[in-house]
Amino acid sequence: MGRFPILAVSALLLICGLLSSCERNPSEVNAPSTRIIREETLVIGVLPEKNVFEQRRRYQPLTEYLSDVLHMNVRIKLLDSYGAIARELEEQVIDAAVLGSLNYVLMHERGYVLPVARLVDLTHGADYRSIVFTRHDTGITEDIRSWKDKDIALVHPATLAGALFPRWYLYQSEKIDMSWYFNTVRYMGSHDSVVLAVYNGHAHLGAAKDDVIRAMQSDWPELQEGLLILTISEPVPSNTLSLRSDLADTLLERLQETLVSMHTYQQGITALQQLEASSFVATRDEEFDSLRVMMYELGVDSSHFSFAD
Structure with missing residues (x-):
């Protein structure tokens, strides 16, 4: 007689526990506490200026920093030509790209990208000639x-x-x-x-x-x-990280803020040192207007420009 109430209470507690577990988000129950699971991915296209292994080494700390702050899987995709970058932006294979000034204008005029930020080089600053x-x-x-x-x-x-x-x-x-x-x-x-x-x-x-x-x-x-x-x-903006236009509403401001503030955090400083830079600076589309003047005077039509790989 005395054992029945105890068993009944135990069973009731077990049922309540099971019901409580069912009401919780499955990810909260099953996700390992030591592993970060990120569903979103951001792929950045880069044209190697140095050998492939050196380029990957330079960008690795940056992708790790962005992945941690943005809670996304950020990775670099090395492409072998200006035409390849243009095609993969057009076909939405990559989400962003590090573009030289003329490539940026050509891609922007076609509606593919918007500017985010560019590096401030330790020696040459944020512009080039x-x-x-x-x-x-x-x-x-x-x-x-x-x-x-x-x-x-x-x-x-x-x-x-x-x-x-x-x-x-x-x-x-x-x-x-x-x-x-x-x-x-x-x-x-x-x-x-x-x-x-x-x-x-x-x-x-x-x-x-x-x-x-x-x-x-x-x-x-x-x-x-x-x-x-x-x-x-005259000076023009250096290589600019540019984001696909269709992603701008959800990501551009967050990505830009992350980049321009990274020099205030130790992990960000480490990543910048690997890139031989002091910081990122926000880039505005109107900074490329002098280049657009050159294109206009030469009759360069961005919509029909051939990258001629």
Whole structure:
């Protein structure tokens, strides 16, 4: 007789416990306490400026920081060409991309992306310039008449520093079309390749980003004395992290705030050090207006621009 009330109470407590468990969120019951489960993913496309392994090493702390703060799986996808980045943004394979200034404008004008933020480099700041240069011993001067019938080395048609600026400079000076003014126009694929082509005598003059030229001059002092600057552009924003337009309402402000504040946290500082930067700065679309002027004066139509991989 005495055991029945005890057994009844125990059974009642067990039933209540089971009912309580059923009412709780299954994830609260089953999720391991030591593992973070993130359902959302943010894929950022990057065009390697260095070798693939070095690029992954540089971006790893940043993706870890963003994953922790945004509670998303943030990862880098290395793509091999400007055209590949354009296609994957258009097809929504990637969610964001680190874009050079001209690539950003081309993608923005097509409605694919909006600007988020860009790095403030420890040496060069948040902007860059295009430099047209030659060797000291070529006899070429700032007078563009001395450039005629020479061989010029450029980076890629989809770059401001390595193609669009020298093209615009000739056109706005004397309405000169680059296609017939030079003996040959060679696209080298990278800024450092242009510098080496000119220095080694494979081209008479070239155009590249100022930060690349100065970094190479720092590593090889002979480049400091060996190159002569012919003209230099106005500053434009450096490579900008840009987000797909269709994701802007839910993510742009949060992503931008996370980036521009990361230099105030130790984990963020560590990630920035790996990128050789002091911070991120918010980027505004109107900062690219000077580039749009160049495109307009040259008749460049962003909707029909070919990335010509």
